[in-house]
Amino acid sequence: MAEANPFKGNKISNLVSLKLDDKNFKQWKQQISGVIRGCDLQKYITDPEIPEKFLTEEDRIAGTINPLHQEWEKNDALICTWILSTISDSLLAKVVDHTFSWQVWDEIHRHFHTLLTTKARQLRSELRTLSKGDRTVTDFIQRVRVINESLISVGDPVPLRNLIEIVLDALPEDYDPVVAAISSKSVSVSIDEVKSFLLAHETRLEKNKKQSLTDAATVNLAQTPSLPVSSQNSTGETSQPPNPSFPSGSSHITANGSQGGDEFHRGGRYGRGGGRSGRGGRNNSGVTCQICHRNNHDASICHYRHTGTMPSYGYRPP
Structure with a gap:
């Protein structure tokens, strides 16, 4: 009895909307696996059942091929062509030497197993070493989500409890109170709940930081020394603070163009009172x-x- 043509009455070529590339293997496999199951194509692709080419030794010698085998090969050629039509040009070179659909299927899976295993290892390493640093809580949690979703896409998801522990370990000491509060909960919390707690704590930290800066500025202003002011002595003469530009005992040119030193400040050109000293x-x-x-x-x-x-x-x- 001849095998039924799997394409007869079914336009399976239109049932897969993706072209397989290095970034969408999981999505592609989800779609193509549904078509394989729905059209009963497992015996060609995932679990091949290949009829014997020759039923007897006499058939081998005579070159008489089993009709079932001939029908299987014809259907498999159509299926293989269909699978290849769902693969992007960048990956076709990896399967160009394969003839049967199950060979193409196995080679694609072998390639992506190596690729996704390497990628999952890199993502998990980044997740383990991730720290909040100078990022805001929003940016930090967003990065955690991206890494987690990437791990899911390569088939290596992180359990929620482990993900929450990774997030809490990545926080600086300023967040110890909220870390203790989340860790003490008897029930598991979602990543959205953790984000909400962290945002509230971040807002409080920013408020305290601004208040500390304001207080420090007020203290500095209060401690700033005032400039000395001129005063008058008992004789009515105005005395000025000493000029650091002229050390004691040195001579200099005064405002009216005359040369002066300590003796000029003490009592005019020749001294104040009594004799005229030089x-x-x-x-x-x-x-x-x-x-x-x-x-x-x-x-x-x-x-x-x-x-x-x-x-x-x-x-x-x-």
């Missing part, structure tokens, strides 16, 4: 200046020494 406290009474020819000071502290001019009054030769 530079360094020397007593110059009876001394005549070599520049202006006035008495009671010498040339080292003479005003005209620095102005470059001579007095206009009567000149007295030395």
